[in-house]
Amino acid sequence: MNEEIKVVISLKGNQGFVGVQSPNCDPVFELMDGELQVFLDRAPGLVQEAKEKWAENPLNPKCESPLPSQAKPPSPPAGSTPRQTQSTLQPRMI
DSSP, rough: OOOOOOOEEEETTTTTEEEOOOSSSSSSEEEEEEEEHHHHHOOOOOHHHHHHHHHSSSSOOOOOOOOOOSOOOOOOOOOOOOOOOOGOOOOOOO
16 A cells, blocks of 8 residues: 545535545545534544545545446237337327
């Protein structure tokens, strides 16, 4: 594991996150509520937790399953015909 570590604190109002990053490792972050001091107090503990996580598995496994946008839509059951919508039917004649 690389000894370079970046700690990021991002606040908006009373909410934000503390993030820890190191080269060739997945970032670790925690969403929180509170003032700046709460985030500053949490940072050292999160750094230690990240180092322990990275010692075991620096990167999460690569996702091999298709994303929802890549999945094919399910096929209709065999022998079924698509239903016509009202807009595709002929108008009724009185």
